[in-house]
Amino acid sequence: MASGSGTHILALPFPLQGHINPMLQLCKTLITKGIRVTLVTTVFISSSLQIQASTTSNLINIETIPDAATTTSEGDVYQVFINNFKETITQGLPRLIEKHKQSSYPAKAIVYDSVLPWTLDIAHQLGLKGAVLFTQPCTVCSIFYHMKQGTLKIPNEDEGSDIMLPAMPPLKLKDLPSLIYDIGAYTALFNLLIDQFSTYRDADWRLFNTFDKLEDEILKWITSEGPILTIGPTIPPLHTDDIEYGLSLFKPDAEAYLKWLETKENGSVVYVSFGSLVTPGEKQMEEIARGLVESNCFFLWVVRASEESKLPPDFVLEKGLIVNWCSQLQVLAHPAVGCFVTHCGWNSTLEALSFGVPMVAMAQWTDQTTTAKLIADVWQIGVRTKADENDFVTREEIAGSVREIMQEERGNEIRRNASKWKQLAKEAVSEGGSSHKNITEFVIQLSGS
Numbered sequence: 333m334a335s336g337s338g339t340h341i342l343a344l345p346f347p348l349q350g351h352i353n354p355m356l357q358l359c360k361t362l363i364t365k366g367i368r369v370t371l372v373t374t375v376f377i378s379s380s381l382q383i384q385a386s387t388t389s390n391l392i393n394i395e396t397i398p399d400a401a402t403t404t405s406e407g408d409v410y411q412v413f414i415n416n417f418k419e420t421i422t423q424g425l426p427r428l429i430e431k432h433k434q435s436s437y438p439a440k441a442i443v444y445d446s447v448l449p450w451t452l453d454i455a456h457q458l459g460l461k462g463a464v465l466f467t468q469p470c471t472v473c474s475i476f477y478h479m480k481q482g483t484l485k486i487p488n489e490d491e492g493s494d495i496m497l498p499a500m501p502p503l504k505l506k507d508l509p510s511l512i513y514d515i516g517a518y519t520a521l522f523n524l525l526i527d528q529f530s531t532y533r534d535a536d537w538r539l540f541n542t543f544d545k546l547e548d549e550i551l552k553w554i555t556s557e558g559p560i561l562t563i564g565p566t567i568p569p570l571h572t573d574d575i576e577y578g579l580s581l582f583k584p585d586a587e588a589y590l591k592w593l594e595t596k597e598n599g600s601v602v603y604v605s606f607g608s609l610v611t612p613g614e615k616q617m618e619e620i621a622r623g624l625v626e627s628n629c630f631f632l633w634v635v636r637a638s639e640e641s642k643l644p645p646d647f648v649l650e651k652g653l654i655v656n657w658c659s660q661l662q663v664l665a666h667p668a669v670g671c672f673v674t675h676c677g678w679n680s681t682l683e684a685l686s687f688g689v690p691m692v693a694m695a696q697w698t699d700q701t702t703t704a705k706l707i708a709d710v711w712q713i714g715v716r717t718k719a720d721e722n723d724f725v726t727r728e729e730i731a732g733s734v735r736e737i738m739q740e741e742r743g744n745e746i747r748r749n750a751s752k753w754k755q756l757a758k759e760a761v762s763e764g765g766s767s768h769k770n771i772t773e774f775v776i777q778l779s780g781s
């Protein structure tokens with residue numbers, strides 16, 4: 333019998349694709365262990381969510397909170413989004429919890445995204461326990477933790493000296509999350525990431541979407557600040573029978589691209605995607621386009637509808653295919669795919685790692701710059717593109733990086749490392765593996781709480 337039978341929990345993801353996916357997969361894994369899950373979001377967000385072909389996601393009960401009437405339009409676009417989401421949830425979540433208390437399945441706990449730390453206070457006030465889920469690498473979270481504690485000293489850009497932090501490799505300035513060395517217009521996002529730790533010590537569980545061997549040293553260090561549970565990688569086919577996460581804010585193109593992949597030889601296609609948020613400038617888009625052509629490889633490139641107008645007008649797709657959105661899991665699992673040009677979003681990175689696909693790490697911002705460092709220098713499962721002082725990457729650099737993986741000797745070494753990490757990721761979530769044990773332990777504790 334499933335160990336968590338009957339226990340009901342709520343789950344509150346931050347409403348961006350890169351945060352919804354790991355939360356959703358955790359929920360589905362918990363469902364397979366007998367936990368009853370209600371995913372909470374706003375009416376506005378739920379109207380954009382598409383249900384994908386998936387088995388266990390059908391078992392998730394979704395409950396919506398009406399959007400707050402007192403929304404604000406003050407501040408930058410991120411500040412407005414963050415404030416309005418917080419306003420809606422702080423008004424609606426207590427009512428939802430109270431309503432559940434009257435039902436036959438009152439919720440015992442809430443799993444919430446680490447960028448919504450104030451959720452813990454609401455939960456505790458109403459007698460629920462709180463589990464915080466970190467959806468970025470533990471290395472990145474630890475860097476923000478040091479920022480919050482004031483133990484990270486930022487050198488001048490031209491100093492070029494190493495930044496030494498406990499349990500981390502020596503880091504250069506541009507290996508830090510970009511918001512630390514180039515906050516630009518993103519003060520709201522910077523504060524969101526720093527504030528993740530405002531209720532860290534009071535959380536009943538701290539869950540990280542990573543696995544023991546992947547970030548071993550830093551995980552040991554963070555454990556010295558309080559116990560944690562690693563539960564990753566939260567990639568659907570590793571945990572459940574699903575080929576999709578289950579809910580998407582984007583509608584995938586018709587599946588012609590999968591048929592196109594079928595016509596290609598194993599390992600011959602470069603898959604290119606920059607996730608759900610990144611918006612490269614027009615000049616950078618042109619360099620990516622020209623670089624892919626110059627590499628002379630087949631390529632499948634996700635260009636979101638909002639970015640399409642940035643493609644060069646004379647761009648001819650002889651060996652390439654462009655889609656607005658795809659099933660990335662199915663693409664990465666396809667044997668035709670030989671490398672992934674990625675912005676190094678944490679989900680994309682864990683997905684490529686779990687399917688053993690080597691990466692060209694072309695980080696754009698936030699946590700991605702640190703993840704690129706890990707991909708290239710620590711795990712050695714990809715190459716990192718070199719950028720100029722304005723973070724611009726040339727077509728020659730892109731083509732050269734792709735060829736390094738697809739055609740040169742270094743590519744063989746990277747592929748061997750990628751197979752090793754694929755195996756280790758699988759072991760972590762398999763019976764007896766570290767993440768598997770931690771999820772089982774979490775279910776036992778939830779059921780007993």
Ligand code: UDX
Pocket residue numbers: 348349350351353467468605606607608609610634656657658659660661676677678679680681683698699700
């Ligand atoms: C954001 C941040 O940018 C990222 O750095 C952070 O780690 C998580 O939140 P995003 O930029 O969207 O996420 O990147 P990523 O984490 O890679 O998540 C994108 C998700 O969308 C992946 O799970 C990927 O499989 C999915 N995806 C992407 C698709 O399903 N289809 C696509 O065509 C492209």
